[in-house]
Amino acid sequence: MSKPLCDKKMDTSGIKRILIRAPNWVGDAVMTLPGLEAVRGNFPSSSVGVLAKPWVAPIYEHHPAVDRVLVYPKGEGVFTDLKEMIQCVRLIRRQRFDLAILFQNAFEAAFLTYLGGVGLRLGYRTDCRGFLLTHGVLRSRDVLKTHQTEYYLSLLRSMGWKAGSTDPRIYVSAGDTEAAQRILDAGNVREGDFLLGLGPGAIFGGAKRWPAERFADIGEMAVQRWGARVLVFGSAGETTLCGRVCDAMVSPALNLCGRTSLAAAMGLISRCSFFVTNDSGLMHIAAALNVPTVAIFGPTDPTATGPRGLRTRIVRHDTSCAPCLKSECPEDHACMLGIRPADVWEAMERLRKDAH
Numbered sequence: 001m002s003k004p005l006c007d008k009k010m011d012t013s014g015i016k017r018i019l020i021r022a023p024n025w026v027g028d029a030v031m032t033l034p035g036l037e038a039v040r041g042n043f044p045s046s047s048v049g050v051l052a053k054p055w056v057a058p059i060y061e062h063h064p065a066v067d068r069v070l071v072y073p074k075g076e077g078v079f080t081d082l083k084e085m086i087q088c089v090r091l092i093r094r095q096r097f098d099l100a101i102l103f104q105n106a107f108e109a110a111f112l113t114y115l116g117g118v119g120l121r122l123g124y125r126t127d128c129r130g131f132l133l134t135h136g137v138l139r140s141r142d143v144l145k146t147h148q149t150e151y152y153l154s155l156l157r158s159m160g161w162k163a164g165s166t167d168p169r170i171y172v173s174a175g176d177t178e179a180a181q182r183i184l185d186a187g188n189v190r191e192g193d194f195l196l197g198l199g200p201g202a203i204f205g206g207a208k209r210w211p212a213e214r215f216a217d218i219g220e221m222a223v224q225r226w227g228a229r230v231l232v233f234g235s236a237g238e239t240t241l242c243g244r245v246c247d248a249m250v251s252p253a254l255n256l257c258g259r260t261s262l263a264a265a266m267g268l269i270s271r272c273s274f275f276v277t278n279d280s281g282l283m284h285i286a287a288a289l290n291v292p293t294v295a296i297f298g299p300t301d302p303t304a305t306g307p308r309g310l311r312t313r314i315v316r317h318d319t320s321c322a323p324c325l326k327s328e329c330p331e332d333h334a335c336m337l338g339i340r341p342a343d344v345w346e347a348m349e350r351l352r353k354d355a356h
Helices: 026-031 033-042 057-061 078-095 107-115 148-157 174-186 212-226 236-248 262-270 281-288 341-355
Strands: 017-021 047-052 068-071 099-102 120-124 135-137 195-199 229-232 274-278 293-296 312-315
Touching (some): 017 033, 017 078, 026 148, 026 281, 033 047, 057 068, 068 078, 099 107, 120 148, 174 262, 195 212, 212 274, 212 341, 274 281, 281 293, 293 341
Parallel strands (some): 017 099
16 A cells, blocks of 8 residues: 655654644544554653544543643634634643644644644645645545545654554543443443443434434344343434434433533443444444444445444445435435344344354
C-alpha cells in the first residue's frame, strides 16, 4: 500500500509538548485512539494534550496516553463562536505546544493552532489549509480506501514514526463505573444479570437506522432465549425512536435514551454482556470496551468505519446501491429493510459462542 506523501522531514529533538486536535464525531474520536497511543509511543517523554469538543472529551479523559484534555466549547451563533475561538487560541498559546497533530481534517483545526503559535503543525492537506501546515500530507488513493483507524495512523507513518495497527481501547473511570451502577440499581438490574444493550439510533441520518420494531424483536428474543435484561441507549434527540423500541417489546426494557452523559453511557456499556447497534458512535464505544458487538450496516462501508476488534460481527444485506453514504435513502431502503431479525440473531448466536 502506498503511503501518504509529505515533502518535508520533521526535527523532533525539541518536542516536549504535543497537542492533538480530536475529530468532532464520537465514532471518529474512538478511531483516533490507536493513533493517540502511537504518538505516546514515539514521544514517551513528551506531554500530550487533546483539544476536543465537550461531547467527545470523555473518550480521552481517562486514557493513559493523554496528560490533559482541553475542552473547546461549542458556540451558539457567530459572535459566541468567535469568542470561543479567541479563548481557545489564548489557551493554546499559554500551553506553549511544540507540535500539533491534526486528526481533524477541518480548516479551523489548522487555523487555531497557527494562531496559537504552535511551531510544528502536522495534518492532511484538506479543506484548503495546506498553507497553514508546516508538514502537510497529501493523501494517497490507497489511504482513502483503508479503515479510518489506519487513516489516522498513516498520518503518523508519513513522518517515519512507528504506528502499528491496533484496535481502539477505551478506559472507563471508577467514577463513571459507580455512576453506571447507580443507574442500574435504580432500574432494578441485579448483579449477574445478562445485559443486552441496544443502539437503535444513528445521528448521521435515517438511512443508517434499522427499524425500531426489529430492534424490539431482537430484545424480546434475547429476553426469552438468553434471559437478558435489555438496556436501550441513545442521545436526547433519539428519545422518540428509543421509546418505540421499548413500546414494541412485550418484556420491560430500561430506556436510557437521553438520560446519561457520554461518560456514564460508557460506564453502562462496559457492563453490558452484549451490544447490538447500527453504525454509530455507540457501536465504536462498545467495540473499544471489548463488549461483544453485532453491528448492522446499510448505506455506509464497514471497510472504512466498521467496528474493530475480535469480538465484533457485521450484518449486511447486499444491494446494488450500497454503500451510498447518503444520510437519507431516496429509494426503498432495501439495504436495511433486507436485514431480518433472524439474520441478526444468527450473528449474535455465533458471536456469543465464539466469544466464550
